[in-house]
Amino acid sequence: MRNLLILIAKYGSTLLFLFLELVCFFLIINFNKSQGEIFLHSANLLSGKVNQQTQKISDFLRLEAENDSLLTENARLLETIINFRIHDQENNFEAFENKDSLAIYKFIPARICNKTTHLRNNYITLCSGKNDSIIEGMGVISNTGIVGIVNNVTDNYAQAITILHSQSRISAALKSSQYHGTLIWEGSEANKLSLITLPKYAEISVGDTIVTSGYSTVFPAGVPVGKVLNYSIDGGGDNYKVEVELFNNLNKLSYVYVINFPEKEEKEQVEISDGN
Amino acid sequence: MGTKWIGLIIRLLIVVFLQVVICKRINLDYGILSFAHIFIYPVWIMIAPTKIPRPLLITIAFFIGLFVDMFYDSPGVHAAASVFSAYARSMILRFLEPDIGYDTDHPFNLNKVGILWFISYCGVFLLAHLFFYYSVEAFSFVFFYEIIMSTIISLLFSVFIMLIFILLSNPKY
Known part of the structure:
Protein backbone atom coordinates (compact mmCIF):
# COMPACT_ATOMS: atom_id res chain seq x y z
CA MET A 1 0.00 0.00 0.00
CA ARG A 2 2.78 2.37 0.95
CA ASN A 3 4.60 1.52 -2.25
CA LEU A 4 1.46 2.21 -4.20
CA LEU A 5 1.11 5.63 -2.59
CA ILE A 6 4.74 6.41 -3.36
CA LEU A 7 4.16 5.32 -6.93
CA ILE A 8 1.13 7.58 -7.21
CA ALA A 9 2.98 10.49 -5.65
CA LYS A 10 5.85 10.04 -8.04
CA TYR A 11 4.03 9.28 -11.28
CA GLY A 12 0.62 10.64 -10.36
CA SER A 13 0.49 13.26 -13.07
CA THR A 14 1.71 10.83 -15.72
CA LEU A 15 -0.88 8.28 -14.69
CA LEU A 16 -3.55 10.96 -14.65
CA PHE A 17 -2.39 12.16 -18.04
CA LEU A 18 -2.61 8.65 -19.51
CA PHE A 19 -5.97 8.05 -17.89
CA LEU A 20 -7.46 11.30 -19.18
CA GLU A 21 -6.05 10.67 -22.66
CA LEU A 22 -7.72 7.29 -22.63
CA VAL A 23 -10.98 8.94 -21.66
CA CYS A 24 -10.51 11.44 -24.49
CA PHE A 25 -9.83 8.75 -27.02
CA PHE A 26 -12.85 6.86 -25.83
CA LEU A 27 -14.94 9.98 -26.40
CA ILE A 28 -13.34 10.64 -29.77
CA ILE A 29 -13.88 7.16 -31.08
CA ASN A 30 -17.42 6.87 -29.82
CA PHE A 31 -18.80 10.30 -30.56
CA ASN A 32 -16.90 11.52 -33.62
CA LYS A 33 -17.98 10.06 -36.90
CA SER A 34 -14.83 10.32 -39.02
CA GLN A 35 -12.38 9.41 -36.27
CA GLY A 36 -14.59 6.55 -35.18
CA GLU A 37 -14.67 5.24 -38.72
CA ILE A 38 -10.93 5.53 -39.10
CA PHE A 39 -10.43 3.75 -35.80
CA LEU A 40 -12.80 0.98 -36.74
CA HIS A 41 -11.23 0.62 -40.14
CA SER A 42 -7.69 0.55 -38.77
CA ALA A 43 -8.68 -1.85 -36.03
CA ASN A 44 -10.28 -4.07 -38.63
CA LEU A 45 -7.19 -3.82 -40.80
CA LEU A 46 -4.98 -4.84 -37.92
CA SER A 47 -7.20 -7.55 -36.55
CA GLY A 48 -7.94 -8.75 -40.07
CA LYS A 49 -4.25 -9.02 -40.80
CA VAL A 50 -3.55 -10.84 -37.56
CA ASN A 51 -6.49 -13.17 -38.08
CA GLN A 52 -5.44 -13.86 -41.61
CA GLN A 53 -1.91 -14.77 -40.58
CA THR A 54 -2.98 -17.00 -37.72
CA GLN A 55 -5.51 -18.62 -40.01
CA LYS A 56 -2.75 -19.25 -42.54
CA ILE A 57 -0.55 -20.87 -39.93
CA SER A 58 -3.32 -23.03 -38.52
CA ASP A 59 -4.39 -23.95 -42.05
CA PHE A 60 -0.86 -25.01 -42.79
CA LEU A 61 -0.68 -27.08 -39.64
CA ARG A 62 -3.97 -28.72 -40.45
CA LEU A 63 -3.09 -29.27 -44.09
CA GLU A 64 -2.53 -32.97 -43.83
CA ALA A 65 -5.71 -33.68 -41.90
CA GLU A 66 -7.55 -31.42 -44.31
CA ASN A 67 -6.09 -33.30 -47.25
CA ASP A 68 -7.11 -36.63 -45.82
CA SER A 69 -10.64 -35.48 -45.19
CA LEU A 70 -10.88 -34.10 -48.72
CA LEU A 71 -9.57 -37.37 -50.05
CA THR A 72 -12.22 -39.30 -48.17
CA GLU A 73 -14.88 -36.92 -49.36
CA ASN A 74 -13.65 -37.22 -52.93
CA ALA A 75 -13.66 -40.99 -52.71
CA ARG A 76 -17.21 -40.86 -51.48
CA LEU A 77 -18.33 -38.56 -54.28
CA LEU A 78 -16.57 -40.59 -56.93
CA GLU A 79 -18.14 -43.73 -55.51
CA THR A 80 -21.56 -42.15 -55.71
CA ILE A 81 -21.03 -40.95 -59.26
CA ILE A 82 -19.76 -44.25 -60.58
CA ASN A 83 -22.43 -46.31 -58.90
CA PHE A 84 -25.00 -43.83 -60.17
CA ARG A 85 -23.68 -44.14 -63.68
CA ILE A 86 -23.97 -47.93 -63.83
CA HIS A 87 -27.37 -47.83 -62.20
CA ASP A 88 -28.93 -45.28 -64.46
CA GLN A 89 -32.35 -46.89 -64.56
CA GLU A 90 -33.07 -45.39 -61.18
CA ASN A 91 -32.48 -41.76 -61.91
CA ASN A 92 -32.23 -40.30 -58.47
CA PHE A 93 -28.83 -39.05 -57.45
CA GLU A 94 -29.75 -38.51 -53.82
CA ALA A 95 -30.72 -42.14 -53.44
CA PHE A 96 -27.14 -43.09 -54.22
CA GLU A 97 -25.70 -40.66 -51.78
CA ASN A 98 -27.54 -42.16 -48.89
CA LYS A 99 -28.14 -45.83 -49.65
CA ASP A 100 -25.10 -47.99 -49.18
CA SER A 101 -26.92 -51.03 -50.44
CA LEU A 102 -27.06 -49.53 -53.91
CA ALA A 103 -23.33 -49.00 -53.99
CA ILE A 104 -21.84 -51.85 -55.96
CA TYR A 105 -18.37 -50.36 -55.92
CA LYS A 106 -16.69 -48.98 -52.82
CA MET B 1 -4.85 35.33 -2.28
CA GLY B 2 -8.59 35.18 -2.92
CA THR B 3 -8.51 37.88 -5.58
CA LYS B 4 -5.76 35.97 -7.36
CA TRP B 5 -7.98 32.95 -7.75
CA ILE B 6 -10.92 35.06 -8.84
CA GLY B 7 -8.68 36.69 -11.44
CA LEU B 8 -7.60 33.29 -12.70
CA ILE B 9 -11.18 32.09 -13.01
CA ILE B 10 -12.31 35.27 -14.79
CA ARG B 11 -9.38 34.94 -17.18
CA LEU B 12 -10.37 31.33 -17.83
CA LEU B 13 -13.96 32.29 -18.59
CA ILE B 14 -12.76 35.04 -20.94
CA VAL B 15 -10.42 32.80 -23.00
CA VAL B 16 -12.99 30.05 -23.30
CA PHE B 17 -15.66 32.58 -24.28
CA LEU B 18 -13.34 34.13 -26.88
CA GLN B 19 -12.54 30.69 -28.23
CA VAL B 20 -16.06 29.35 -28.64
CA VAL B 21 -17.75 32.59 -29.66
CA ILE B 22 -15.21 34.47 -31.74
CA CYS B 23 -12.25 32.29 -32.72
CA LYS B 24 -14.50 29.46 -33.76
CA ARG B 25 -16.11 31.66 -36.38
CA ILE B 26 -12.86 32.88 -37.88
CA ASN B 27 -12.51 31.03 -41.10
CA LEU B 28 -9.97 32.36 -43.57
CA ASP B 29 -11.11 30.74 -46.75
CA TYR B 30 -8.28 32.02 -48.86
CA GLY B 31 -5.84 29.46 -50.33
CA ILE B 32 -3.29 28.23 -47.85
CA LEU B 33 -4.88 30.33 -45.10
CA SER B 34 -7.84 27.97 -45.00
CA PHE B 35 -5.65 25.79 -42.81
CA ALA B 36 -5.59 28.51 -40.16
CA HIS B 37 -7.64 28.22 -37.00
CA ILE B 38 -7.16 30.52 -34.07
CA PHE B 39 -6.50 28.89 -30.72
CA ILE B 40 -6.67 31.07 -27.68
CA TYR B 41 -7.76 28.87 -24.78
CA PRO B 42 -4.35 27.13 -24.48
CA VAL B 43 -2.96 30.41 -23.27
CA TRP B 44 -4.63 29.87 -19.89
CA ILE B 45 -2.97 26.48 -19.44
CA MET B 46 0.26 28.01 -20.67
CA ILE B 47 0.48 30.83 -18.16
CA ALA B 48 -1.36 29.17 -15.29
CA PRO B 49 0.58 29.70 -12.04
CA THR B 50 3.33 27.18 -11.50
CA LYS B 51 2.02 26.77 -7.97
CA ILE B 52 -0.96 24.82 -9.28
CA PRO B 53 -0.12 21.12 -8.78
CA ARG B 54 0.48 19.31 -12.02
CA PRO B 55 -2.36 16.74 -11.63
CA LEU B 56 -4.79 19.56 -10.89
CA LEU B 57 -3.65 21.50 -13.95
CA ILE B 58 -4.08 18.39 -16.12
CA THR B 59 -7.57 17.85 -14.75
CA ILE B 60 -8.54 21.49 -15.31
CA ALA B 61 -7.13 21.29 -18.85
CA PHE B 62 -9.25 18.22 -19.48
CA PHE B 63 -12.41 20.06 -18.52
CA ILE B 64 -11.49 23.17 -20.48
CA GLY B 65 -10.94 20.98 -23.53
CA LEU B 66 -14.18 19.16 -22.97
CA PHE B 67 -16.04 22.43 -22.65
CA VAL B 68 -14.55 23.75 -25.89
CA ASP B 69 -15.37 20.43 -27.54
CA MET B 70 -19.01 20.93 -26.67
CA PHE B 71 -19.06 23.92 -28.96
CA TYR B 72 -16.91 22.36 -31.66
CA ASP B 73 -19.03 19.18 -31.74
CA SER B 74 -15.92 17.08 -31.40
CA PRO B 75 -16.07 15.34 -28.02
CA GLY B 76 -12.59 14.56 -26.78
CA VAL B 77 -10.43 16.14 -29.47
CA HIS B 78 -9.68 19.45 -27.75
CA ALA B 79 -9.65 17.67 -24.41
CA ALA B 80 -6.99 15.25 -25.59
CA ALA B 81 -4.81 18.10 -26.88
CA SER B 82 -5.28 20.13 -23.69
CA VAL B 83 -4.41 17.24 -21.44
CA PHE B 84 -1.34 16.59 -23.53
CA SER B 85 -0.11 20.19 -23.47
CA ALA B 86 -0.83 20.53 -19.74
CA TYR B 87 1.20 17.39 -19.14
CA ALA B 88 4.00 18.60 -21.41
CA ARG B 89 4.11 22.09 -19.86
CA SER B 90 6.56 21.36 -17.07
CA MET B 91 8.89 19.63 -19.52
CA ILE B 92 8.74 22.60 -21.88
CA LEU B 93 9.46 24.95 -18.96
CA ARG B 94 12.43 22.84 -17.93
CA PHE B 95 13.64 22.77 -21.51
CA LEU B 96 13.41 26.54 -21.91
CA GLU B 97 14.73 27.47 -18.47
CA PRO B 98 16.85 30.64 -18.62
CA ASP B 99 20.40 30.67 -17.23
CA ILE B 100 19.35 32.63 -14.19
CA GLY B 101 16.41 30.33 -13.51
CA TYR B 102 12.76 31.23 -13.10
CA ASP B 103 11.44 33.87 -10.78
CA THR B 104 9.48 31.57 -8.46
CA ASP B 105 6.83 34.19 -7.74
CA HIS B 106 6.37 35.61 -11.24
CA PRO B 107 7.66 33.11 -13.82
CA PHE B 108 5.61 34.58 -16.66
CA ASN B 109 6.15 38.25 -16.01
CA LEU B 110 6.88 39.74 -19.41
CA ASN B 111 9.20 42.41 -18.01
CA LYS B 112 11.38 39.81 -16.31
CA VAL B 113 11.58 37.01 -18.86
CA GLY B 114 11.61 39.19 -21.96
CA ILE B 115 9.46 39.11 -25.07
CA LEU B 116 11.73 36.76 -27.03
CA TRP B 117 11.66 34.07 -24.36
CA PHE B 118 7.94 34.45 -24.18
CA ILE B 119 7.47 34.06 -27.92
CA SER B 120 9.61 30.94 -27.99
CA TYR B 121 7.72 29.50 -24.99
CA CYS B 122 4.44 30.32 -26.69
CA GLY B 123 5.65 28.72 -29.94
CA VAL B 124 6.88 25.48 -28.39
CA PHE B 125 3.82 25.10 -26.19
CA LEU B 126 1.41 25.74 -29.03
CA LEU B 127 3.37 23.53 -31.36
CA ALA B 128 2.85 20.63 -28.96
CA HIS B 129 -0.79 21.51 -28.51
CA LEU B 130 -1.61 22.05 -32.16
CA PHE B 131 0.33 19.11 -33.50
CA PHE B 132 -1.41 16.84 -31.04
CA TYR B 133 -4.76 18.44 -31.79
CA TYR B 134 -4.52 18.08 -35.55
CA SER B 135 -3.13 14.56 -35.31
CA VAL B 136 -6.06 13.50 -33.19
CA GLU B 137 -8.48 15.38 -35.40
CA ALA B 138 -7.21 13.67 -38.55
CA PHE B 139 -6.70 10.47 -36.55
CA SER B 140 -4.41 9.02 -39.15
CA PHE B 141 -0.96 10.03 -40.34
CA VAL B 142 -2.18 9.42 -43.86
CA PHE B 143 -3.12 13.11 -43.67
CA PHE B 144 0.41 14.12 -42.77
CA TYR B 145 0.47 17.11 -45.12
CA GLU B 146 -2.76 18.51 -43.75
CA ILE B 147 -1.59 17.99 -40.17
CA ILE B 148 1.71 19.79 -40.74
CA MET B 149 0.19 22.65 -42.73
CA SER B 150 -2.60 23.22 -40.22
CA THR B 151 -0.15 23.12 -37.34
CA ILE B 152 2.28 25.63 -38.83
CA ILE B 153 -0.26 28.11 -40.13
CA SER B 154 -2.49 28.00 -37.07
CA LEU B 155 0.62 28.34 -34.92
CA LEU B 156 1.63 31.63 -36.57
CA PHE B 157 -1.81 33.17 -36.11
CA SER B 158 -2.42 31.82 -32.64
CA VAL B 159 0.91 32.96 -31.21
CA PHE B 160 0.19 36.46 -32.45
CA ILE B 161 -3.29 36.50 -30.93
CA MET B 162 -2.04 35.03 -27.66
CA LEU B 163 0.66 37.67 -27.31
CA ILE B 164 -1.93 40.38 -27.80
CA PHE B 165 -4.11 38.74 -25.17
CA ILE B 166 -1.25 38.53 -22.68
CA LEU B 167 -0.21 42.13 -23.26
CA LEU B 168 -3.79 43.28 -22.74
CA SER B 169 -4.60 41.15 -19.72
CA ASN B 170 -1.15 41.59 -18.20
CA PRO B 171 -1.19 38.80 -15.61
CA LYS B 172 0.39 39.76 -12.34
CA TYR B 173 1.37 36.30 -11.20
Missing part, protein backbone atom coordinates in the same frame (compact mmCIF):
# COMPACT_ATOMS: atom_id res chain seq x y z
CA PHE A 107 -13.81 -46.57 -52.95
CA ILE A 108 -10.84 -46.55 -50.61
CA PRO A 109 -8.72 -43.39 -50.65
CA ALA A 110 -4.96 -43.91 -50.58
CA ARG A 111 -1.78 -41.90 -50.78
CA ILE A 112 1.03 -42.84 -53.14
CA CYS A 113 4.26 -43.63 -51.27
CA ASN A 114 6.43 -44.46 -54.21
CA LYS A 115 6.14 -44.80 -57.95
CA THR A 116 8.07 -45.19 -61.14
CA THR A 117 6.98 -44.11 -64.57
CA HIS A 118 10.13 -44.28 -66.62
CA LEU A 119 10.80 -48.04 -66.60
CA ARG A 120 9.46 -50.68 -68.92
CA ASN A 121 7.40 -52.11 -66.03
CA ASN A 122 6.18 -49.46 -63.67
CA TYR A 123 4.73 -49.92 -60.22
CA ILE A 124 3.27 -47.65 -57.59
CA THR A 125 3.29 -48.24 -53.86
CA LEU A 126 0.32 -47.08 -51.81
CA CYS A 127 0.49 -46.14 -48.14
CA SER A 128 -2.53 -48.29 -47.34
CA GLY A 129 -2.78 -52.05 -47.14
CA LYS A 130 -4.81 -54.89 -45.71
CA ASN A 131 -5.69 -52.76 -42.70
CA ASP A 132 -7.59 -50.46 -45.02
CA SER A 133 -9.25 -53.50 -46.60
CA ILE A 134 -7.24 -53.37 -49.79
CA ILE A 135 -6.75 -56.79 -51.37
CA GLU A 136 -5.02 -58.06 -54.47
CA GLY A 137 -6.72 -57.53 -57.78
CA MET A 138 -8.44 -54.29 -56.94
CA GLY A 139 -8.41 -51.50 -59.47
CA VAL A 140 -6.75 -48.18 -58.77
CA ILE A 141 -8.04 -44.97 -60.30
CA SER A 142 -7.46 -41.28 -59.82
CA ASN A 143 -10.02 -38.56 -60.24
CA THR A 144 -8.95 -38.11 -63.86
CA GLY A 145 -8.50 -41.66 -65.05
CA ILE A 146 -7.30 -45.16 -64.38
CA VAL A 147 -3.99 -45.90 -62.69
CA GLY A 148 -3.47 -49.64 -62.30
CA ILE A 149 -4.28 -52.87 -60.51
CA VAL A 150 -3.18 -53.93 -57.03
CA ASN A 151 -0.90 -56.97 -57.21
CA ASN A 152 0.71 -57.23 -53.82
CA VAL A 153 -0.56 -56.26 -50.38
CA THR A 154 0.97 -56.17 -46.93
CA ASP A 155 -0.65 -54.94 -43.74
CA ASN A 156 0.10 -51.29 -44.34
CA TYR A 157 1.24 -51.07 -47.93
CA ALA A 158 0.03 -52.15 -51.30
CA GLN A 159 1.81 -52.38 -54.60
CA ALA A 160 0.01 -51.91 -57.87
CA ILE A 161 0.93 -52.59 -61.47
CA THR A 162 0.36 -49.35 -63.28
CA ILE A 163 -1.14 -49.14 -66.73
CA LEU A 164 2.40 -48.33 -67.79
CA HIS A 165 3.45 -51.96 -67.54
CA SER A 166 4.24 -54.44 -70.26
CA GLN A 167 1.81 -56.97 -68.78
CA SER A 168 -1.11 -54.68 -68.16
CA ARG A 169 -4.24 -55.53 -70.09
CA ILE A 170 -7.29 -53.43 -69.52
CA SER A 171 -10.62 -53.74 -71.22
CA ALA A 172 -11.66 -50.38 -72.64
CA ALA A 173 -14.38 -49.17 -74.93
CA LEU A 174 -15.31 -46.25 -77.10
CA LYS A 175 -17.67 -44.11 -75.11
CA SER A 176 -19.90 -43.31 -78.07
CA SER A 177 -20.37 -46.77 -79.58
CA GLN A 178 -19.46 -49.27 -76.82
CA TYR A 179 -17.12 -51.24 -79.11
CA HIS A 180 -14.36 -52.49 -76.93
CA GLY A 181 -10.77 -53.58 -77.09
CA THR A 182 -7.74 -54.06 -74.91
CA LEU A 183 -5.52 -51.31 -73.64
CA ILE A 184 -1.81 -52.05 -73.59
CA TRP A 185 1.28 -49.97 -73.08
CA GLU A 186 3.94 -50.28 -75.68
CA GLY A 187 6.51 -48.53 -73.58
CA SER A 188 6.91 -45.38 -75.56
CA GLU A 189 5.59 -42.45 -73.58
CA ALA A 190 4.07 -42.16 -70.15
CA ASN A 191 0.90 -40.57 -71.45
CA LYS A 192 0.20 -42.79 -74.46
CA LEU A 193 -1.44 -46.20 -74.53
CA SER A 194 -2.60 -48.36 -77.40
CA LEU A 195 -6.05 -49.82 -77.78
CA ILE A 196 -5.84 -53.04 -79.76
CA THR A 197 -8.37 -55.63 -80.91
CA LEU A 198 -10.95 -52.97 -81.60
CA PRO A 199 -13.07 -54.34 -84.43
CA LYS A 200 -12.57 -52.44 -87.66
CA TYR A 201 -16.27 -51.94 -88.22
CA ALA A 202 -16.39 -49.75 -85.10
CA GLU A 203 -17.13 -46.11 -85.81
CA ILE A 204 -14.19 -44.12 -84.62
CA SER A 205 -12.80 -40.66 -85.09
CA VAL A 206 -9.94 -38.66 -83.65
CA GLY A 207 -10.85 -37.10 -80.32
CA ASP A 208 -13.31 -39.81 -79.25
CA THR A 209 -13.29 -40.57 -75.55
CA ILE A 210 -12.13 -43.98 -74.36
CA VAL A 211 -13.65 -45.29 -71.14
CA THR A 212 -13.33 -48.53 -69.23
CA SER A 213 -15.75 -51.17 -70.50
CA GLY A 214 -16.75 -52.63 -67.18
CA TYR A 215 -16.38 -56.19 -68.50
CA SER A 216 -13.57 -57.01 -66.12
CA THR A 217 -14.03 -57.21 -62.40
CA VAL A 218 -11.41 -54.57 -61.81
CA PHE A 219 -12.83 -51.30 -63.06
CA PRO A 220 -16.40 -50.14 -63.16
CA ALA A 221 -17.79 -49.16 -66.51
CA GLY A 222 -17.42 -45.63 -67.74
CA VAL A 223 -14.28 -44.46 -65.98
CA PRO A 224 -12.65 -42.04 -68.44
CA VAL A 225 -9.25 -43.15 -69.69
CA GLY A 226 -8.20 -40.90 -72.54
CA LYS A 227 -8.99 -39.76 -76.04
CA VAL A 228 -8.17 -41.04 -79.48
CA LEU A 229 -5.03 -39.47 -80.89
CA ASN A 230 -4.93 -41.39 -84.17
CA TYR A 231 -5.86 -44.83 -85.45
CA SER A 232 -4.88 -47.28 -88.15
CA ILE A 233 -5.79 -50.75 -89.36
CA ASP A 234 -3.71 -53.38 -87.58
CA GLY A 235 -1.24 -55.60 -89.46
CA GLY A 236 -3.71 -58.48 -89.65
CA GLY A 237 -6.33 -56.27 -91.18
CA ASP A 238 -9.26 -57.08 -88.90
CA ASN A 239 -8.76 -54.65 -86.09
CA TYR A 240 -7.99 -51.05 -85.44
CA LYS A 241 -4.95 -50.08 -83.51
CA VAL A 242 -5.73 -46.85 -81.71
CA GLU A 243 -3.28 -44.54 -80.06
CA VAL A 244 -4.83 -43.17 -76.88
CA GLU A 245 -3.71 -40.10 -75.04
CA LEU A 246 -4.32 -40.48 -71.32
CA PHE A 247 -6.36 -37.95 -69.35
CA ASN A 248 -4.32 -38.39 -66.23
CA ASN A 249 -0.62 -37.91 -65.84
CA LEU A 250 0.87 -40.57 -63.62
CA ASN A 251 3.90 -38.41 -62.97
CA LYS A 252 1.82 -35.84 -61.16
CA LEU A 253 -0.42 -38.13 -59.12
CA SER A 254 -0.13 -38.26 -55.38
CA TYR A 255 -3.56 -39.47 -54.32
CA VAL A 256 -5.55 -42.36 -55.75
CA TYR A 257 -8.68 -44.37 -55.02
CA VAL A 258 -8.73 -48.14 -54.79
CA ILE A 259 -11.92 -49.75 -56.02
CA ASN A 260 -13.48 -52.46 -53.92
CA PHE A 261 -15.93 -54.64 -55.81
CA PRO A 262 -17.51 -57.02 -53.29
CA GLU A 263 -19.28 -59.06 -55.97
CA LYS A 264 -16.02 -59.74 -57.72
CA GLU A 265 -15.65 -63.38 -56.64
CA GLU A 266 -19.19 -64.19 -57.58
CA LYS A 267 -18.66 -62.77 -61.02
CA GLU A 268 -15.37 -64.60 -61.50
CA GLN A 269 -16.92 -67.85 -60.36
CA VAL A 270 -19.66 -67.75 -62.90
CA GLU A 271 -17.18 -66.96 -65.63
CA ILE A 272 -14.92 -69.87 -64.68
CA SER A 273 -17.76 -72.39 -64.42
CA ASP A 274 -18.83 -71.27 -67.84
CA GLY A 275 -15.55 -72.54 -69.13
CA ASN A 276 -13.85 -69.22 -69.78
